[in-house]
Amino acid sequence: MTTREIHRAGRGPSESVPPAPPAWRALYRHFRPHRRAVALGGLLALIGTATGIAQPLAAKELVERLGREEPFTAILVTLTALVVIGTAIEAVGAYVLERTAESVVLAARRSLIGRLLWLRVPEMERNQPGDLMSRIxxxxxxxxxxxxxxxxxxxxxxxxxxxxxxxxxxxxxVLLCVTLGVIVVIGASFAAVMPKISRATTRSQEAVGEMSTRLERVFGAFRTVKASGAEAREAAVVDEAAVQAWRHGLTSAKWQSVAGSSVGLAIQVSFLAVLGAGGARVASGAISVATLVAFLLYLFYLIEPVGKLVEAATQYQVGAAAVARIEEAERMATEPQAPGPVPQGSGGDSGPASVAFEDVTFRYREGLPYVHHGVSFEVPSPGTTAFVGPSGAGKTTVFGLIERFHEVSGGRVLVDGRDVRDWPLDRLRASIGYVEQDAPVLAGTLRENLLFAAPEATEQQLREVLAQARLDTVVDRLPQGLDTVVGHRGSQLSGGERQRVAIARALLRRPRLLLLDEATSQLDAVNELALRDLVAEVAREMTVLVVAHRLSTVTLADRIVVMEAGRVRAMGTHAELVAGDPLYGELAATQLLATADRGGSPQEGP
Structure with a gap:
């Protein structure tokens, strides 16, 4: 198997997804690692059952001795001992099973978490995060x-x-035939209920997933919800999902109650039938009163094993519905997992990386229009290359293809002259620092966010990057400095501060290739100028690709790639493009007008 084949595994639309296994096989996969503990619990439960089966025999002997006026103390002690020992053994067995059950859940969650965190980006984009969390x-x-x-x-x-x-x-x-006749009749109706439990449980779990999805949407845009006065409307939307989950849960509970009550009904009807038939047989002398008493005790004892069978069948239907959703998540396409941590900045080579696109075509999935139509360009190393063009031209998609968040539909993306599909994915990304458009900041401390991509960075390296990104003054004014909690999605930081955190995080990674997607969009003039100086500084040691709409970010680039409608329209320096490309000239003029309207400096113009 070639390197490319290995690293293309699970990556594209052509990938064949294996069919879902039968529910029993999927459940067995979760059960198999714990089969010994389950066997121990089962053995203890079986011993408890055996003591229960012996109890009616002891009771029969007790009744017979009472009838013969013989001593009964020994048999009474034996009967008591059977009850106590059986209860104790069953309690221990129940604990073993409950402990094992928690281990099964833990193993399933670990497996699912490990799977979902390696999902391919398109797979994640096709699913709702709330629903995936519900599965876990x-x-x-x-x-x-x-x-x-x-x-x-x-x-x-x-x-x-x-x-x-x-x-x-x-x-x-004879009495056994009477008993089985009643149980078979009622058991037939019980069998008809089982599929209804499965369907209701599946719908209930789907509704819980939908509720989680809607909650995640609200909490993800909490300030927007409040600023829009939309609390009541969003609460109603979430409430609707909660009501749907409640309705399906009630349906499942209804049919489970019907299944459970059928056991009691079968035993009660059997008791009446056996009591009538048994009384007649006692009167005719066919059986003794002690035999009838023991038979009735066995009949009532039958409630427990039949109840266990009903419980097992019901739980199987519920579990089958849950495992189907778990298996669906585990069959989602994933990226190859790295065998171990990769040192930051080590992509197999040293020094800045070169990038080239060769006739690249791309669309997000079958049936959608193409985003790129034969995109070709070369970016030598080091230096700064800016990508400009109207919205929807495909600029950000360039970065996604370099990072292999998506795979090209045609053509090649080369890093250091090597197709990115031939790179081990972990080493490719270890070479790249990426600042996303919305500059996400994770919940936690500022230090945790900065070290997120480079956990092995030293304190000295951290301080140097803080100064480069102009975050040192921010850290100084925070109450706990680097250990200050920044809130959900960095809510305690301003937009510009979040962007500087994202930039510092990428630089701390010591990449060979730095991708900046609208990295100055929320910076003020002073910090934007500082970032321009920073980019010029790091571009001497690494290759920097910038997607920008601000002219001030573009003019100092070593080369500019102008994109329009998914194609490369022109390449050159700022002066060359102003003189030779009408679209770029129009974009530059628009930026000048916008800058002038804001009271900006005309020196930033062409």
């Missing part, structure tokens, strides 16, 4: 019972049911 939290919880308790319930309940039926048959086959 809510759906995995439903695995607790189905992979442990339900399996033991099915085995122990089945064996207990068979053992009880055998004992009842040895006592009186």
């Amino acid at each position: 939290t809510s759906d995995t919880t439903l695995l607790r019972a189905v992979t442990t308790t339900s399996i033991v319930s099915a085995v122990v309940g089945g064996l207990g049911f068979l053992a009880t039926i055998v004992m009842m048959g040895l006592m009186d086959p």
Whole structure:
């Protein structure tokens, strides 16, 4: 298998997604690592069941001794011991199963988290974050019972049911036939309920996922919601999703109640039938009163194994619905996972990186229009290259293709003359520092955000980058300095401060290639000028690509790539393009007018 084949695994629209396995096989995959602990819990439960089966025999002996006026103390002690020992053993078995169930959930969550964090960017964009979070939290919880308790319930309940039926048959086959006739009739209606439980549970989990999605949307734009006075409207939207989850949950609970009550109904009807038929057989002398008492005790004891079988069947339907959503998430296409951490700035070579596009075409997925139509350009190293053009020209997409967030539909993207698809993905990205358009800041401290891409950076390196990005004065005024919590999505920082944090984070990575996507959009004039100086400084040691709409950011670039409608229209310096390309001249003139209207300096013009 070639390097490219390895690193293209799970990457494109042509990738074939494996079919979903049957529910029982998927559940077995979660159960298998814990089968020994489940077997231990099952063995303890089986011992408890055996003590329960012995209790009616002891009761029969007690009744017979009472009838014969014989001593009964020993048998009474034996009966009591069976009850106490059986209860204690079942309690220990239940604890073992509950502990194992928590381990199953933990393993499933670890597996799912590890999978989802390596999702390909297009896969993530096709799914709602709230729904994916629901699969990790809510759906995995439903695995607790189905992979442990339900399996033991099915085995122990089945064996207990068979053992009880055998004992009842040895006592009186006629009464056994009466009992089974009633159970079969009611069991048929129970079987019809099972698919309804599965459907209702699936819809309930989907509704919970939808509710999580809507909540994530609200919390992600909390200030916008408040500024728009939209709290009531958004609360109503989330409430609607919560009501849908409630309705489907009620439906599932209704059918589970029907399934559970069918057990009690079957036993009660059986009791009446056995009592009538058994009374007649006692009167005819076919069986003794002690036999009838023992048979009735077995009949009531039958509630437990039958209940376990019903519980196992119900939990299987619930678990099957949850595991289907988990399996769907685990079949999503992922990027190849790195075998270990890659030192920052090490992409296999040293020095600034060169970039080239060769007749690149790209669209986000089948059926959508192309974003790039044969894009070609070369960016030598080092230096600064600016990408300009109208909105929708495909400038930001250039960065996404270099980072391999998306794969080209045609042509090649080269870094250091090597197709990015031939690069190990971890080493490719270790060579790149990327400042996104919205400059995301994560919840946590300022230090954690700065070290996010370079956790091994020294304190000295951190201080140097803070000074370069003009963040040192910001740190000095924060109450806890670098250890100040910046809030959800950096809410405690201004827009310009968040951009400077993103820039410092990228520089601390010591990249060979720096991608700046509208990195000055929220900076004031003073900090924008400082950033221009910083870019000019670092461009001597690395290759810098800039997507910019501000003319002041563009004029000092070593080369400018003008894009329009997904194509490269022209390349050159600022002076060359002003003189030779009408679109660039128009963009430059527009920027001049906008600058003049704001009271800007005319020296920034062409």
